[in-house]
Amino acid sequence: MEDKKNNLGRLIILEGIDGCGGETQSKLLSELLIKKGKKVKIFSFPNYDSPIGQFLDSYLHGKYELTPEIQTLFHYAGFLNSKKEIEEALLQGYIIICDRYVTTTMAYQGIQGIDYEKIMQLINAFPIPKPDIVIYLRISAETSARRKMAEKGNLDRFEADLDFLQKVAQKYTDYAQRNVYCKQEIVNAEKRIEEVSTEIINIVNKIV
16 A cells, blocks of 8 residues: 555755745755656745734834744744645645745744743644754855845844854754754755755655
8 A cells, every 4th residue: 555645745944044045945946846747835934925924024124123932923823824725735745845934933033032842832732734854054144144135235133133143053053963843954055056956956855
């Protein structure tokens, strides 16, 4: 009998600090998988087209002040808002690529004092689909700031804080090295876009 698990989709997360190339690599990975005959959907968190995402964007650009606890809850509300769509797509055999996920919250809000155990309590209370793999696109804080400035000409409160970004990057690295929450892989995203894309598809080919 064919393993039912093989008929299900896969949830793949691309993670990293601002400017790591998550959006670009999500699109490239999608294109490569579609060429292999796979069904693919891309999600991005926060979803800045949604009311939740728009509010978070306003916070990032200094219009509001939010405690780390409230930041965490708003981000998690975004994941819950997409839960049903992701679950249904996985059941239909889609490969879901997420440009960031709850692992972002573990790093960004974790640095602000929301420890891993609290986030896991939230996950246990309000479950969301668990990733099959998280691919951490590692870059330096300096590379992050340079890329984001070139991209949009200004930086939000997190993008402009190199010390904060460096701490977040270290948190990501620690979690990835220890496979915290789920299976994780590290890719050096300082390399050329094509080289990074090749490394990502080689990792993904092992699970799809």
